[in-house]
Amino acid sequence: MSKLLADTLRIGQIKFTNALPICHFIDRNSATHRFFPGAPAELNRWLARGEIDAGLVSSFAYAQLADDFVALRGLSVSSRGPVGSIFLFSKRPIEELSGCRVSLTSHSASSVSLLRILLGEIGVTDVSYVTEEPDLQTMLQRSEAALLIADHALEGSVRDHGLLTYDLGEEWYTRTGHSMTFAVCAVPKRMVEENPEKARAIQALFLEGKRKGYADMESVIGAAMERMGQTRAFWRDYFGKLIHDLDEELAVGANAYFDAAYRHGLLAKPVKLELWGDES
Structure with missing residues (x-):
C-alpha cells in the first residue's frame, strides 16, 4: 500500500x-x-x-x-461579484498603471494571477511586479499599487488611507460575467x-x-x-x-x-x- x-x-x-x-x-x-x-x-x-x-x-x-x-x-x-477581501489598493486609477511598480502579497497565488489577468485585459502594460510581505504601508513606499488578500485586505479596507480600492471579485464579474x-x-x-x-x-x-x-x-x-x-x-x-x-x-x-x-x-x-x- x-x-x-x-x-x-x-x-x-x-x-x-x-x-x-x-x-x-x-x-x-x-x-x-x-x-x-x-x-x-x-x-x-x-x-x-x-x-x-x-x-x-x-x-x-x-x-x-x-x-x-x-x-x-x-x-x-x-x-x-464582490468578494470583500481581495483588494488592489492604488494611488491612481487602475487603467493608469502601465509602466508602474505594483506590489503583490506573498500569501497569494489565485489572486496574484487574477490581477495579472485583469490588468492585461484592461490593456495595462509594462508593469513591474514585486512580491512582498503583506504590509500595505511598506508595499506602497515604492509602488503605485498593492494587492492584499484575506485578513490583510480586510484590515486595509477599513483604514482611512485615501487610496483607490478595487475588489478583484467585482472587477472579474463586471468584466466577464463569471463567478x-x-x-x-x-x-x-x-x-x-x-x-x-x-x-x-x-x-x-x-x-x-x-x-x-x-x-x-x-x-x-x-x-x-x-x-x-x-x-x-x-x-x-x-x-x-x-x-x-x-x-x-x-x-x-x-x-x-x-x-x-x-x-x-x-x-x-x-x-x-x-x-x-x-x-x-
Missing part, C-alpha cells in the same frame, strides 16, 4: 477568516487526520512538495497540479482511484464543518470578531458575499479563469476543473 494511503492523512486548510464558515467547526480530533493551517501560498507549496496530502488550497495551485488532483464537490471559497473561485478542496487522483473511501472521508469532514458553520453563523462571526475585531454587521455583510459551495455552475467561472490564465501565459497548458464526490 502506498505511503499516502497507509499513514495519517495530512490535510491543509486556509487559516484566514474567509474559510471560517467551513473550518471553524471541523472536528480535528480524528486519529486519522492531521491539520496544517496556512496562507494559500504556503498550502500551495506544501501540496506541490507532497508535504500535505490534500486540503483547501488555492484554485491556481489546483490548476498547476490538475493532472494529479481533483476538486471535491461542494467545497470552495468563491464569489459571484470567481479562489480556493478548492483538492485531493490526489491516486487516492480517489486506490482508496475512494479516504477521499470521501475528507469530503465528509469538510462538508460537515460547512453544514455546522452555516447553521450557526453567529458562532462563526464571533470567532471572526475575536480574531480581528469589527462589528457583527461587518462580518454578516462580509460572509454574505462569499460562496463556499462548488458545483457545475461555479466550475464554469473557474474554467473561465483557468482559460484566461493560460491565455495570459500564467499556466503552461489549458486546464479544466474536475469535480469529484457526492455532496450527500
Whole structure:
C-alpha cells in the first residue's frame, strides 16, 4: 500500500477568516487526520512538495497540479461579484498603471494571477511586479499599487488611507460575467482511484464543518470578531458575499479563469476543473 494511503492523512486548510464558515467547526480530533493551517501560498507549496496530502488550497495551485488532483464537490471559497477581501489598493486609477511598480502579497497565488489577468485585459502594460510581505504601508513606499488578500485586505479596507480600492471579485464579474473561485478542496487522483473511501472521508469532514458553520453563523462571526475585531454587521455583510459551495455552475467561472490564465501565459497548458464526490 502506498505511503499516502497507509499513514495519517495530512490535510491543509486556509487559516484566514474567509474559510471560517467551513473550518471553524471541523472536528480535528480524528486519529486519522492531521491539520496544517496556512496562507494559500504556503498550502500551495506544501501540496506541490507532497508535504500535505490534500486540503483547501488555492484554485491556481489546483490548476498547476490538475493532472494529479481533483476538486471535491461542494467545497470552495468563491464569489459571484464582490468578494470583500481581495483588494488592489492604488494611488491612481487602475487603467493608469502601465509602466508602474505594483506590489503583490506573498500569501497569494489565485489572486496574484487574477490581477495579472485583469490588468492585461484592461490593456495595462509594462508593469513591474514585486512580491512582498503583506504590509500595505511598506508595499506602497515604492509602488503605485498593492494587492492584499484575506485578513490583510480586510484590515486595509477599513483604514482611512485615501487610496483607490478595487475588489478583484467585482472587477472579474463586471468584466466577464463569471463567478470567481479562489480556493478548492483538492485531493490526489491516486487516492480517489486506490482508496475512494479516504477521499470521501475528507469530503465528509469538510462538508460537515460547512453544514455546522452555516447553521450557526453567529458562532462563526464571533470567532471572526475575536480574531480581528469589527462589528457583527461587518462580518454578516462580509460572509454574505462569499460562496463556499462548488458545483457545475461555479466550475464554469473557474474554467473561465483557468482559460484566461493560460491565455495570459500564467499556466503552461489549458486546464479544466474536475469535480469529484457526492455532496450527500
